[in-house]
Amino acid sequence: MEKYYFAALRMVPGIGNVRLVKLVNHFGSARQAWMAERGDLFLCPHLDSQAKEQLLAARSKVDVHKLAAEWEKSGIKICTFQDNEDLVEYPLLLKNIFNPPAVLFYRGELPDTDRLIAVVGSRRCSSYGRTVAEKLGSELAQAGFWVVSGGARGIDTAAHSGAMSAGKTLAVLGCGVDLVYPPENKKLFAQILECGCGIISEYPPGTAAYPAHFPSRNRIISGIARGVVVVEAPQRSGALITAEWALEQGRDVFAVPGSIFSSASRGCHQLIKQGAKLVESGEDVLEEYGFAFQKAASPIKTNAEPMSDLEKAVLETLSFEIRRNIEDIIAETGLPPAQVAFGLLKLQLRGIVVEDESQCYLRCSREG
Template sequence: MSREVLLVKLALCQGMGIEKKWRLLQYAQHYQRSDLSFQEILQVLGYNRFSETLRQNWQSLTPDEINQRMLGQKYLSYDSPLYPTNLKEIAYPPLVLFYEGRKELLQKRLVAFVGARDATAYGKRVIDFLVPEVVRANYVVVSGLAKGIDSCAHEAAMVCGGYTIGVLGTGVDLCYPSQSRPIYQKMKKEHLLISEYPRGTTPQKHHFPMRNRIIAGLSQGLCVIEAKSRSGSLITAQQALEDGREVFAVPGDVLTGHSAGCHDLIQDGAKCVHSPEDILSELPQF
């Protein structure tokens, strides 16, 4: 078994998280191994107890089974020359990126826009104000294809002739939420959809914070619009800060609470955005 096959096997294996998968990969690399037995896994990870799912998954993923599972799936492994450099800088990058669409967009300059699922008319106007100028500056827009600000950001990029990348918390063959299907179909053909989860993976609650770390890691900067005090967008912003990315926040109405998380970010040092230049002037190669 080659290192490439091990990367894919780890990506396909259910029952352990990305941190443990990386520990196994580093062990295999250190000892120049690529075919680890289940008993070795238990020893390396220090497991006294383990799920039956993990045992069954690992033992069933033979090279033939891996080849069968990967038939028709487009992917970039961590070792691929096209794997995005920015993403390699985060603590535990995806071992494999599954994709549909134009993988070359990963080599472009990327800016993320995230925010409320229940976006107001104000949030949508902000997207329409900021995104076209960012696109004209030759940046690709990254977001999570959720309803609200995410979908508005993807749509605004496409409407003004730019490109956009959607990072999914499911397999790239599934559209979630279903309301995003028209955007999903267009992006699948003309833009790019990526996920660290293989085809057929359904939405699970824990997938979305993991997806958010990819959004943050890919991008040179991240702009938050209409985030409440307890918002997944704030997790993405925190991840971006930890990864050394530029973080921007758009202020909003102080009475409704719709932008309370954005105001907290600004107080904590995120750049307050009131024009596209506030974003572009902080990014490399402006």
């Protein structure tokens, strides 16, 4: 039950990570801190008078045993920084950052390894950014790394989805783990739990997503991983805050280049100028840690027939960044619609072209 007293203390307004650790050390345990006599509590030098009153008010309203039962029923688990019985669960790399979360709430499973890489970027990403994030997520997961991201729309969603196609992913939230934010990612979060991955937060269940939570959330994304890959980030982006945290924590920073005309990639280009490693594939990340990239088996056999003139003609109209609909491709190639559709299908089977949700096409891999 000790960890639930930790969690109950963390729920008290005015008791953050630093105060919580000092409070527990002062009283000897989280339970003793929660149950302390009023006089002993007011003699504690680590809380101001307002926080002490907040703690007393919380104690009169919260039944820790009932709270524990409710969370267990909902599949919400807890690990703490100091609780010996949970020390093996607390993420190893996160434990060593400055001001680590005293309590982590999670659903699903926590990584049992330190082989984690964060993939982050803009919520308003392009098709290019989405494709790259999904590709990196898949390649890193395939190599045995957990892919960490923030569960947000855009790049985060693509990274999680790509990782789940080949391995494990971890979503770090800026709200309680019992909530879904953004709401449209309800299906994604369900898939994360169904495939044996995890969702974590330092915020207690029921905590809404506030803008002030996300910079703090970002320090967990970087702190729990060996390195951070930034895919598409404008100059003012939360992904750049994550990169700054990574540098402060001694983590590696990687960045994916984009078009020099795209404002969505200016943050990435800035990072590359400052020394971040330029990344074009998961292999570029893996080689930093001495891991070889094993390419997934292709749906096309290794002795596949050479690319036809039709496929080459269709491919020439497509780029990695600009989406093209089938009408544009037909107009540019001058080919009949049926032939263009067949060429696109062949290119998709080769894994060279993808179709997005708006039925537009984009290159996602170099031929061969």
